[in-house]
Amino acid sequence: MAKPKLDAFEVGCPCCGALLKVDPETRAVIAHTPPARPKTFNDFEEAARAMREQESRKESLFRQAVDAEKNKANLLERKFQEAIKRAKDTPDTGKPLRDFDLD
Secondary structure (H helix, E strand, O other): OOOOOOOOEEEEOOOOOOEEEEEOOOOEEEEEEOOOOOOOOOOHHHHHHHHHHHHHHHHHHHHHHHHHHHHHHHHHHHHHHHHHHHHHHOOOOOOOOOHHHHO
């Protein structure tokens, strides 16, 4: 006796919430409907305000990076001067010994 043809059924994806249409015969997804995405902004004014805030934040981050670069040069110069001072204070012991010299 012939099997009755089963209609495709729909299942919701537990991960993304999409609607999947599955063919029971082949057990394969035959259609995919993505979930509705919520609007990021309710109106144009809110989007424009968010853009202005983002611009001011970028400017602030840039200024911080510039200040860090200026301070970085001063810090490296101080470290270098300290290393020179330490090198002058420490006497030079001469040529270092190598394993080859010990034989």
